Amino acid sequence: MSKQSDAYIPALRYSWLTSIYDPVVRWTTRESTFKSALLAQADIQPGEKILDLGCGTATLTIAIKVACAEADVVGLDGDPKILEIAAKKAADVGVKISLDQGYSYELPYADNTFHRVVSSLFFHHLTTANKRRTLAEVERVLTPGGEFHLADWGKAQNIIMRGVFFIVQFLDGFETTTANVQGRLPAMIEDAGFQDVRKTAEFATPLGTISILSTKKSGP
Numbered sequence: 001m002s003k004q005s006d007a008y009i010p011a012l013r014y015s016w017l018t019s020i021y022d023p024v025v026r027w028t029t030r031e032s033t034f035k036s037a038l039l040a041q042a043d044i045q046p047g048e049k050i051l052d053l054g055c056g057t058a059t060l061t062i063a064i065k066v067a068c069a070e071a072d073v074v075g076l077d078g079d080p081k082i083l084e085i086a087a088k089k090a091a092d093v094g095v096k097i098s099l100d101q102g103y104s105y106e107l108p109y110a111d112n113t114f115h116r117v118v119s120s121l122f123f124h125h126l127t128t129a130n131k132r133r134t135l136a137e138v139e140r141v142l143t144p145g146g147e148f149h150l151a152d153w154g155k156a157q158n159i160i161m162r163g164v165f166f167i168v169q170f171l172d173g174f175e176t177t178t179a180n181v182q183g184r185l186p187a188m189i190e191d192a193g194f195q196d197v198r199k200t201a202e203f204a205t206p207l208g209t210i211s212i213l214s215t216k217k218s219g220p
C-alpha cells in the first residue's frame, strides 16, 4: 500500500482534530438529515455488498448495516486513527462491518465487487486528478449496473451558502474544494463513464450546500 501523499487531507484537516470530528459534523452539516436521505436513496437490499468510501468514523457505514443487517458492508478510509474510532463505534453499537485501510485511488478490491458504493463528505478531500483516479476506481469495483450514491459539498444555492463555504475552503484548502463549489462533480462523474448522473437533493447547511448525487455503472 502506498503511503499518505502530501495531498492527503484528514477528516478535519489536522490529525489532532480527528477526535472531535463527530460532534463538529453533527452540529455543522445537518448530518442526520442528509445521511438519512443518502441512505434512503441507496435503497440497499439483503445480500448486497456495499462500500462506504472515505468512511471516516463510520457513522454512515454503521447506519447502512443497522438499516439492512443482511447486507455485507465495508468501510474504507486512508487514516488508521479515524478507523480506530470507527471500530470502537461499531463495537459499541454491536454491528459487524468490515473496516479497511486504503486509498480511494488504488482500491484494494477486485473488479465488479460491490453492488453499491456510497460516499459522504469525501470527494472535497481530493485534488482534481485524484477525484478522476478515484472515480475510475469506483467504476472498476462496481458490478455492471451497480450504483454510486454520494453526498458532498456542491454548487452553492445562493450567495449566503457561497459565503459560509469559505470556512470549509480555508480549513480543507482551495485546491480540493473549488471543483465542488463550482458544481463540477456531476460532469467529472460523467467523464468517468458513469450513466444517468443526477442531482437528487440539496441541503442548505451552516457551512454551505450539500448535494446528493446518484449514478450507475453501465451494464444490465
Ligand SMILES: C[S@@+](CC[C@H](N)C(=O)[O-])C[C@H]1O[C@@H](n2cnc3c(N)ncnc32)[C@H](O)[C@@H]1O
Pocket (backbone or CB within 6 Å): 008, 009, 010, 011, 012, 025, 053, 054, 055, 056, 057, 058, 059, 060, 076, 077, 078, 079, 082, 102, 103, 104, 105, 119, 120, 121, 122, 125, 126
Ligand atoms: C470529512 S471526512 C468524511 C467521513 C465520513 N464519510 C462522513 O461522512 O462523516 C473525509 C474522510 O476521507 C478520508 N480520506 C481523505 N482522502 C482519502 C483517500 N484518498 N482515500 C481514502 N480516504 C481518504 C479522511 O481520512 C477522512 O476520514
